Amino acid sequence: MRLESVSKTYRHNRRTVTALDNASVQIAAGEFVAVVGPSGSGKSTLLLVLGGMLSPTAGKVYLNGHALYDLSPNQRAELRRRQVGFVFQTFNLVPYLTARENVQVPLYLADMKPAAQRERAAALLERVGLGDRLDHKPSELSIGQQQRVALARVLANDPGIILADEPTGNLDPETGQHILDLLEDMNREGRTIVMVTHDPRAAARAKRTLRLQNGRISQE
Amino acid sequence: MHLRKLVWREMFERKNQLATSFLAILLGIAVVVAIQNISFYSEKAVAAQLDALGANILVLPKSASLQDYYSADMQDEEFPEEYVQRLALSDLQGLDNLSPKLSLPVKLRERTFTLTGILPKSEFQAKAMWSGAGIFSRPAEGCGAVADVPGIFRPPARETLVRQRVIDDLSDTEVLTGADVAAVLGLQPGDSLELLGRRFTVTAVLPPTGTVDDARLFAHLHAVQELAGKGPVLNAIEIVGCCHEISGGLVQKINKLLPEAKVVTIAQVVDTQVRTNQMMARLSLIFLAIIVLVGGASIANYMYANVYERRREIGTFMALGASSAVILKMFLLKALLLGLAGGICGYGLGTVLAVSLGPRVAGIPVLPMPVLVPWAIGISVALALVASYFPARRAARLDPCATLQEV
Numbered sequence: 210m211r212l213e214s215v216s217k218t219y220r221h222n223r224r225t226v227t228a229l230d231n232a233s234v235q236i237a238a239g240e241f242v243a244v245v246g247p248s249g250s251g252k253s254t255l256l257l258v259l260g261g262m263l264s265p266t267a268g269k270v271y272l273n274g275h276a277l278y279d280l281s282p283n284q285r286a287e288l289r290r291r292q293v294g295f296v297f298q299t300f301n302l303v304p305y306l307t308a309r310e311n312v313q314v315p316l317y318l319a320d321m322k323p324a325a326q327r328e329r330a331a332a333l334l335e336r337v338g339l340g341d342r343l344d345h346k347p348s349e350l351s352i353g354q355q356q357r358v359a360l361a362r363v364l365a366n367d368p369g370i371i372l373a374d375e376p377t378g379n380l381d382p383e384t385g386q387h388i389l390d391l392l393e394d395m396n397r398e399g400r401t402i403v404m405v406t407h408d409p410r411a412a413a414r415a416k417r418t419l420r421l422q423n424g425r426i427s428q429e
Numbered sequence: 430m431h432l433r434k435l436v437w438r439e440m441f442e443r444k445n446q447l448a449t450s451f452l453a454i455l456l457g458i459a460v461v462v463a464i465q466n467i468s469f470y471s472e473k474a475v476a477a478q479l480d481a482l483g484a485n486i487l488v489l490p491k492s493a494s495l496q497d498y499y500s501a502d503m504q505d506e507e508f509p510e511e512y513v514q515r516l517a518l519s520d521l522q523g524l525d526n527l528s529p530k531l532s533l534p535v536k537l538r539e540r541t542f543t544l545t546g547i548l549p550k551s552e553f554q555a556k557a558m559w560s561g562a563g564i565f566s567r568p569a570e571g572c573g574a575v576a577d578v579p580g581i582f583r584p585p586a587r588e589t590l591v592r593q594r595v596i597d598d599l600s601d602t603e604v605l606t607g608a609d610v611a612a613v614l615g616l617q618p619g620d621s622l623e624l625l626g627r628r629f630t631v632t633a634v635l636p637p638t639g640t641v642d643d644a645r646l647f648a649h650l651h652a653v654q655e656l657a658g659k660g661p662v663l664n665a666i667e668i669v670g671c672c673h674e675i676s677g678g679l680v681q682k683i684n685k686l687l688p689e690a691k692v693v694t695i696a697q698v699v700d701t702q703v704r705t706n707q708m709m710a711r712l713s714l715i716f717l718a719i720i721v722l723v724g725g726a727s728i729a730n731y732m733y734a735n736v737y738e739r740r741r742e743i744g745t746f747m748a749l750g751a752s753s754a755v756i757l758k759m760f761l762l763k764a765l766l767l768g769l770a771g772g773i774c775g776y777g778l779g780t781v782l783a784v785s786l787g788p789r790v791a792g793i794p795v796l797p798m799p800v801l802v803p804w805a806i807g808i809s810v811a812l813a814l815v816a817s818y819f820p821a822r823r824a825a826r827l828d829p830c831a832t833l834q835e836v
Contacts, residue, residue: 260748262748283753286747286750286751286752287752290749297748301744303742306435317435318746318750319750323430326430362749
């Protein structure tokens with residue numbers, strides 16, 4: 210992944226807000242990178258730009274050699290489906306689907322047959338320790354369990370890149386550590402992890418830390 | 430997991446909001462189906478009545494409406510029986526037959542039926558329908574000739590014999606019952622029956638005709654007049670008039686002879702019916718327009734609210750790799766299911782309304798019309814899809830980033 214002189218500005222209350230300011234960074238395959246910085250420094254914006262969800266105002270973003278924003282929105286969706294997994298601070302599970310069905314969603318989007326979806330979703334939930342919660346809806350699970358379902362969902366299509374936005378932000382320290390253990394496992398499998406976090410202990414688990422300050426990236 | 434399951438689950442997750450849109454489309458389709466259904470059978474019943482009516486000229490009280498006459502054969506107003514004599518003794522050409530009638534409501538076992546007084550022979554000669562094989566119908570040709578009673582020249586069918594005897598012998602204590610009356614009251618020929626304080630003997634049960642006559646009892650005109658206690662009065666005179674004479678101004682001549690009465694021909698009846706049918710068709714169109722507006726607005730409003738409420742979920746789907754086509758399909762499939770359910774249930778409810786209310790509001794039996802099923806579903810689905818298209822397109826074009834709260 211590579212950002213070349215990427216800027217992103219928003220219009221907010223008739224004022225221009227700069228979220229990313231001429232940011233350039235390269236993240237090699239298999240890295241575990243933490244992105245830290247104060248609130249409003251542009252961390253989440255960086256993650257969304259990297260995931261093809263938010264087009265920059267200026268600059269180029271490359272993903273596996275593709276200039277991401279030269280692709281159409283549907284081509285970027287296709288790329289996300291195959292190569293990128295998002296983990297959200299608030300998990301973003303679909304409330305009316307069970308744990309297994311939530312994990313099946315990306316598999317359905319990848320045109321996998323329903324029987325195979327069910328089998329793979331069950332195996333992934335088993336991996337994150339929720340083999341006995343397959344048919345529970347998110348409202349019937351604890352916060353930590355919901356984040357583990359979200360991690361299982363991320364792994365569904367076996368992405369090479371995982372973009373995690375404050376994955377431990379809503380969790381107690383013990384559960385947070387467990388989630389970080391899982392992310393480390395994923396990294397050991399060769400996946401690239403980019404994790405936005407406020408938590409220094411979480412950042413310490415990464416192999417490299419990027420600091421964002423006023424939209425500018427610096428190495429730590 | 431597949432699209433249908435995803436949509437189905439979401440629909441039941443927010444079923445309260447869905448219920449309003451579903452109700453709007455359900456009630457709209459139900460009303461239109463009910464109107465169409467009742468109109469169809471109403472037109473059919475009137476057509477049957479017109480076919481059955483041997484008479485082609487009606488003399489009615491001045492204030493009577495044709496609707497009253499064909500729905501219940503009763504008006505509040507009467508005219509003197511002396512009109513019959515005036516007609517009979519006039520030098521008017523082309524009067525083939527006269528059927529004076531007086532009708533009264535009678536209550537039997539909590540149900541109201543119509544007791545109609547008739548002068549037997551003339552009444553039956555004017556009624557083509559009761560003639561079984563058509564033996565009492567007016568001759569197709571030979572206008573101006575007195576209608577014959579040729580039953581006696583034919584092999585005696587059961588009904589013909591019954592009627593033949595009635596025509597000749599209907600006494601003050603005899604009554605004929607329509608098929609529905611007999612079925613409801615469990616009457617057989619020979620049974621005894623009390624009507625307005627007088628005992629009658631059921632002489633015959635008439636075969637079903639599919640018209641209001643099935644809910645009538647027929648007795649001798651003079652017996653009914655006595656029961657009415659209003660003297661020698663009538664509600665109507667049915668006249669079998671000669672076609673040539675009618676076109677030559679017979680109606681105007683009768684009008685001149687009976688200036689206090691309303692004289693109408695079948696042509697006017699048909700015109701009135703055509704106007705009624707047109708009115709029903711217009712009413713149906715108005716309701717359809719209301720459905721399109723109210724139902725469409727309700728569905729569109731619901732869908733816009735649904736898209737707004739689910740924008741975070743839509744963003745999540747997009748983050749997971751859903752293309753805009755998948756999002757569009759999610760909402761349009763939901764609209765399709767809503768339309769299908771609204772159409773099917775609307776047809777069901779409309780049919781129940783028509784079948785149960787039809788006999789009360791229009792005085793006719795109404796049966797379900799399966800031919801309206803594709804029509805109801807088609808309108809409902811088309812409406813739901815059209816109303817949902819723009820909200821669905823908005824969902825598909827949402828900025829995936831803007832839909833995620835973390836940004």
